[in-house]
Amino acid sequence: MKLRDFFSTEAIKLDLEAETKDDALKELVACFGLDEKSDGILFKMLKRRENLGSTGIGRGIAIPHCRSxxxxxxxxxxxxxxxxxxxxxIDEKPARYVFLIVAPPLEVSNQYLPVLGKIAQFSKEADVPDALAALSNPQELIELLESKGI
Amino acid sequence: MHPQLELLLEIQDLQMQRGGLADGTLGDMESDVFDIKVEDAISSLDEKVLELEGRLEEGVRKRYQLVTGKGPRVVAPVINGICYGCFVAISTARASETGRNRRVESCDHCGRFLYHLD
Structure with missing residues (x-):
C-alpha cells in the first residue's frame, strides 16, 4: 500500500479559498464529488471528531479524519x-497543510489506521513542511510522497 | 434523505468512532498523535449517541433496539442491490425504486436499516 494510491490530483487544492477551519473542511470534502447530503454528513462527522480534540498536530499540519x-x-x-x-x-500555531482522510466503517483491507499512521509519520519529517510549501502543482505532492517511499 | 435515516447514519458513525477508540489501536494513535484523552472522548461520544437515540421516532427506535441487540452495525449500505450487512440481494424492485433513502427501510433478511449507496 502506497499513500499516493489514495490521492487524486482533483482532491489536492494548493490554494484553499477557505478562511476558517469549517470552511476548509467543507472545501476539501467537496473534492470527493459526493452528493450534497453526503457532504453534509461527512462534515458533521469531521466536526464531531474535531470536538473531541483538534487534529492539528503542530508544525502547520492538520489531519482531520473520520469514518462514515x-x-x-x-x-x-x-x-x-x-x-x-x-x-x-497542539502547538497553537495556524494549520497551513491539511490532510483530510475519510473511510467507510468497514474496509476489506482495513487501510484506515495504516494510512492515518503513515500521514502522521510523513508529517513529522523535518523537511516536509517546507516541501509542502514549495509545491507548485498537485502532481508534485504525489511525487513528494513517492520520493519519501510512502 | 429521510431525517430519521440521517440520524441513524450519524448514530452509527459515532458508534464506529467510539468502537475504534475503545479497541486500542485507534485509541493509541489518537492519544499518541493527536493528544486525545481517550476515556473522555468515549464518554463524550456515549453522551452524544444517547442524545441522538432520544430523537428516534418510536417505530424506528423499536427496530433500532432490535437490531442493536444483534450487533453494533444498525445501518447497512446497499451497493449494486446487495445488503452489505448480510450480503443478501434485496429485491430488484426495491433496489431500482426512485427516491431511495427518502424513507426508512430495512433489510428483509438481516433487519438492518438500509442506506443506498449506488
Whole structure:
C-alpha cells in the first residue's frame, strides 16, 4: 500500500479559498464529488471528531479524519492555505497543510489506521513542511510522497 | 434523505468512532498523535449517541433496539442491490425504486436499516 494510491490530483487544492477551519473542511470534502447530503454528513462527522480534540498536530499540519458510511472507499484530500487556518493545533500555531482522510466503517483491507499512521509519520519529517510549501502543482505532492517511499 | 435515516447514519458513525477508540489501536494513535484523552472522548461520544437515540421516532427506535441487540452495525449500505450487512440481494424492485433513502427501510433478511449507496 502506497499513500499516493489514495490521492487524486482533483482532491489536492494548493490554494484553499477557505478562511476558517469549517470552511476548509467543507472545501476539501467537496473534492470527493459526493452528493450534497453526503457532504453534509461527512462534515458533521469531521466536526464531531474535531470536538473531541483538534487534529492539528503542530508544525502547520492538520489531519482531520473520520469514518462514515457515506463513502465506499478510503479517500484523502489535501489542502494548503499558506496564510494559515486556526485549527486550535497542539502547538497553537495556524494549520497551513491539511490532510483530510475519510473511510467507510468497514474496509476489506482495513487501510484506515495504516494510512492515518503513515500521514502522521510523513508529517513529522523535518523537511516536509517546507516541501509542502514549495509545491507548485498537485502532481508534485504525489511525487513528494513517492520520493519519501510512502 | 429521510431525517430519521440521517440520524441513524450519524448514530452509527459515532458508534464506529467510539468502537475504534475503545479497541486500542485507534485509541493509541489518537492519544499518541493527536493528544486525545481517550476515556473522555468515549464518554463524550456515549453522551452524544444517547442524545441522538432520544430523537428516534418510536417505530424506528423499536427496530433500532432490535437490531442493536444483534450487533453494533444498525445501518447497512446497499451497493449494486446487495445488503452489505448480510450480503443478501434485496429485491430488484426495491433496489431500482426512485427516491431511495427518502424513507426508512430495512433489510428483509438481516433487519438492518438500509442506506443506498449506488
Amino acid at each position: 458510511l457515506v463513502v465506499t472507499r478510503l479517500r484523502i484530500a489535501f489542502g494548503r492555505k499558506i496564510s494559515g487556518l486556526d485549527f486550535k493545533a
